[in-house]
Amino acid sequence: MADEVKKVLLQILNKVTGLYCIIISDRDGVPILKVSNDKAPEMRPSFISTFGLAIDQGSKLGLGKTKTLICSYAHYQVVQMNKLPLIVSFVASDTCNTGHVLALEQQIEPILNKIRVAVAET
Amino acid sequence: MEKPLERVMEEILNTTDVFGCVFADHQGLCLGVKGRASTESAGVIGAIAEEASKLEPNSRPPVIVLESENKMCIIQRNGTITGAIYKLI
Amino acid sequence: MGCCYSFFCNDDGSSQNGEPNERTHLLVNTETNNINIQGNNSDDYLNQDVNAAPKKTDEQSALSRILQETATNVIDVAALDAHNLQQHEYLDRVKMYNMRIQQVLAANRQPYKVKTLLLQDVSSADKILAAEPISAEDYHFVTSMVSKASLAITEIKVEHKEDLVVPFRIP
Numbered sequence: 001m002a003d004e005v006k007k008v009l010l011q012i013l014n015k016v017t018g019l020y021c022i023i024i025s026d027r028d029g030v031p032i033l034k035v036s037n038d039k040a041p042e043m044r045p046s047f048i049s050t051f052g053l054a055i056d057q058g059s060k061l062g063l064g065k066t067k068t069l070i071c072s073y074a075h076y077q078v079v080q081m082n083k084l085p086l087i088v089s090f091v092a093s094d095t096c097n098t099g100h101v102l103a104l105e106q107q108i109e110p111i112l113n114k115i116r117v118a119v120a121e122t
Numbered sequence: 123m124e125k126p127l128e129r130v131m132e133e134i135l136n137t138t139d140v141f142g143c144v145f146a147d148h149q150g151l152c153l154g155v156k157g158r159a160s161t162e163s164a165g166v167i168g169a170i171a172e173e174a175s176k177l178e179p180n181s182r183p184p185v186i187v188l189e190s191e192n193k194m195c196i197i198q199r200n201g202t203i204t205g206a207i208y209k210l211i
Numbered sequence: 212m213g214c215c216y217s218f219f220c221n222d223d224g225s226s227q228n229g230e231p232n233e234r235t236h237l238l239v240n241t242e243t244n245n246i247n248i249q250g251n252n253s254d255d256y257l258n259q260d261v262n263a264a265p266k267k268t269d270e271q272s273a274l275s276r277i278l279q280e281t282a283t284n285v286i287d288v289a290a291l292d293a294h295n296l297q298q299h300e301y302l303d304r305v306k307m308y309n310m311r312i313q314q315v316l317a318a319n320r321q322p323y324k325v326k327t328l329l330l331q332d333v334s335s336a337d338k339i340l341a342a343e344p345i346s347a348e349d350y351h352f353v354t355s356m357v358s359k360a361s362l363a364i365t366e367i368k369v370e371h372k373e374d375l376v377v378p379f380r381i382p
Contacts, residue, residue: 002312002316017173030296030305030308031308032308061286099151099166102165114315115312119311123367124367130356130359185353185354200360203357203361205357205360207352
């Protein structure tokens with residue numbers, strides 16, 4: 001059954017050119033589900049967990065709760081979404097269509113609703 | 123700053139049957155939106171234009187029309203930006 | 212930010228030595244005010260208050276509360292890399308989640324499908340497919356408008372209005 005969900009995630013991954021990796025993790029960056037293709041870079045767990053801390057700081061800017069964080073690097077871009085207790089991270093090439101990745105939010109939401117239960121029980 | 127773009131979008135919306143327009147940059151991020159269109163659609167519109175232009179990489183970017191029963195969405199890329207206009211048929 | 216902290220520390224010292232100045236007074240005031248507010252929502256604080264010697268701890272806890280409040284309001288970039296999971300804890304959790312996911316997903320077995328909306332809102336697809344793709348008028352309208360917009364967008368510039376980086380006037 002988890003394979004089926006992974007398959008759906010992989011379909012989503014393949015729809016966006018330049019998207020390398022989708023990671024659904026908990027607040028501390030521990031991966032729950034992960035799909036990637038061969039171009040995905042190795043991610044340190046602390047990279048994702050930093051997001052959890054960064055959104056706490058970001059919400060102090062007076063603009064409300066932090067929803068998404070887009071980091072642009074020389075070779076990659078990382079889009080992370082605040083779906084606490086889950087964090088969704090997308091790793092893509094620097095030229096990838098950022099707006100398209102952001103639009104995946106709607107498609108990924110039903111999957112998250114199911115997974116959220118698994119984390120909430122902790 | 124963005125006044126000229128606002129004026130162009132105003133002009134587009136003043137055309138008969140047009141009810142919305144949206145413009146996206148090369149990263150699929152919304153540059154401007156007016157009427158009944160959403161900023162979230164900017165990414166997908168950019169992606170559609172990108173994929174469609176791959177069909178004929180050597181010719182000019184195509185005009186793409188998405189049609190439903192009573193509405194249509196016309197998409198075109200120009201340089202780095204992509205525009206979409208929503209229109210009643 | 213560092214300056215904020217050192218300010219409070221200095222203050223701490225001076226009030227403990229019993230040298231009254233304008234700052235000590237200010238702190239006593241905030242303290243009494245804060246007890247009323249904080250007492251309601253913090254159990255920890257209530258317990259502390261009951262057990263400890265009244266005056267001095269009050270002052271100290273008031274100070275630590277101010278510190279805490281400041282810490283929650285300040286955007287602390289340095290704290291971002293403070294927290295890290297232990298390796299074994301990390302692996303344990305990965306295992307646990309793997310199990311949980313299997314359980315949860317097995318429990319609700321309805322197969323997940325990506326919704327296909329293709330032709331959903333079209334009752335007579337054949338008619339639309341047989342129609343002219345686009346009228347010349349529409350074509351010219353779109354091309355001219357998009358190129359106009361493209362031109363307009365090249366004119367978008369950031370207008371400098373006020374400085375982004377502002378030096379704090381600390382005497």
